[in-house]
Amino acid sequence: MVERSHSYRTRAVILRRRNYSDADRILTIFTPSFGKRVLIAKGSRKTTSRQAGHLELFNHVSLLVAQARTWDIITESVTVESFLRLRSDLDAISRAAYICELVDAFTAEDDEYEAVWELLLLCLRNLDGGPGREAEADLLLRWFELQLLRLMGFQPELFACLGCGEGLQPVENFLHLNAGGVFCPQCGRTMLGAELVNVSTLKILRHIARNQWEALHGLQLTHTSAMAVESVLQRYLVTILERRLKSTDFIQRLRQAPLERIRVEEPGIRAASRGSSHSPPGSEDSFNEVV
Ligand SMILES: [Zn+2]
Numbered sequence: 001m002v003e004r005s006h007s008y009r010t011r012a013v014i015l016r017r018r019n020y021s022d023a024d025r026i027l028t029i030f031t032p033s034f035g036k037r038v039l040i041a042k043g044s045r046k047t048t049s050r051q052a053g054h055l056e057l058f059n060h061v062s063l064l065v066a067q068a069r070t071w072d073i074i075t076e077s078v079t080v081e082s083f084l085r086l087r088s089d090l091d092a093i094s095r096a097a098y099i100c101e102l103v104d105a106f107t108a109e110d111d112e113y114e115a116v117w118e119l120l121l122l123c124l125r126n127l128d129g130g131p132g133r134e135a136e137a138d139l140l141l142r143w144f145e146l147q148l149l150r151l152m153g154f155q156p157e158l159f160a161c162l163g164c165g166e167g168l169q170p171v172e173n174f175l176h177l178n179a180g181g182v183f184c185p186q187c188g189r190t191m192l193g194a195e196l197v198n199v200s201t202l203k204i205l206r207h208i209a210r211n212q213w214e215a216l217h218g219l220q221l222t223h224t225s226a227m228a229v230e231s232v233l234q235r236y237l238v239t240i241l242e243r244r245l246k247s248t249d250f251i252q253r254l255r256q257a258p259l260e261r262i263r264v265e266e267p268g269i270r271a272a273s274r275g276s277s278h279s280p281p282g283s284e285d286s287f288n289e290v291v
Contacts, residue, residue: 006067010034011080013120014059015100019045026071027055028104029063032117036107039063040071054079058086058096058124081121083128092127095137099123099144105241106152115151119144122213136217138226139208143216145233146209154240157181158206163188170199175232177239201228 012029015036020026025041044051054061054077064076086096103120107113123144127137149155160167161184162176174188175181175197182202188194204225208216221229 007064007075008034008067009062009064011117012037012061012063013100013117013124014055014057014061015104017041017055017057025055027074030100030103030107030113030117030120032114033112035109035111035113036104037065037109038071039065039074040068041074041077044074051077056082056087058083058100060121060124081125083124085128086124091134091137095127095141096124098141099127102145102148102237106148113151116148119147119151126213126217130217135221135226138230139216139219139221140213142229142233143208143211143213145237146205149237149240150209154180155209156205156236158202158209161187163191168202170203172196172198173202177236197232198228200225201232204229205232 010031010033012031014027015030016028017025020040023043023045025044027039027041029037029039031037041051041055043049044055046052051074055074059079060081060083062078062080063074066073066075083096085092087093099120103116107116123140126140130137130140146155157180158168161173162179162181163183164187166184168182168184171185173185173196174183174191174194176183176188176191176194178193182188182197183191183194204221207219208229
């Protein structure tokens with residue numbers, strides 16, 4: 001049944017998992033060299049399983065996998081990085097789920113995704129160990145979205161008009177989600193499906209798109225600006241994926257929940273410190289000149 005001679009080792013992040021039969025789990029993993037894979041972890045739901053602790057959702061693991069006719073079989077698993085906060089803090093869990101769902105949605109099997117792999121790990125590490133400020137965690141998602149779109153060849157055009165090619169000016173321009181970017185006022189005014197995008201929203205999108213996370217993470221946006229940027233990117237992603245991502249709804253539900261955030265702490269695991277509230281160096285005003 002299993003051809004033991006055909007085994008391979010890989011690093012992986014567990015994107016999804018579900019129960020299968022009485023004792024097994026089916027895992028969707030993401031790897032740097034083989035893209036996405038669906039594997040089976042036999043016996044991993046048994047309390048005696050040595051693999052169970054390693055095969056937690058979002059874990060960065062090293063796997064030995066035996067090729068098989070249906071799902072390849074995980075024969076050995078070792079945790080490389082365990083993101084404890086991504087198991088105990090509901091906000092962090094929902095954001096990690098969203099990131100993993102986007103990686104799942106955009107990638108395929110048997111392709112190499114070294115850059116997406118690095119991006120995924122960077123974001124999981126920041127969600128796990130970051131200061132935990134809600135706005136900063138949201139900014140990380142926006143940055144992740146734009147970086148993933150770029151790496152997968154769907155980067156929205158934010159700098160030159162999609163119609164005439166002229167550099168966009170700091171005026172109200174027109175966003176066209178289906179066309180994949182922005183048109184100048186002359187080209188966009190009469191275009192069906194185009195919507196106005198204000199100067200501030202476009203500048204923030206451009207700023208996030210062209211910077212590394214290290215240069216962005218102190219940035220503070222007004223709530224209105226953050227919502228506007230989120231709306232553009234969410235709708236753009238939905239346009240591309242042609243479906244609404246389940247975890248996006250999850251984040252929305254959390255945001256609307258009036259009660260204090262629920263914290264699910266496993267025995268012996270304390271949520272990571274939310275850190276100090278340092279003053280971020282950047283502000284929305286400081287890059288309004290950067291267009
Ligand atoms: Zn134009």
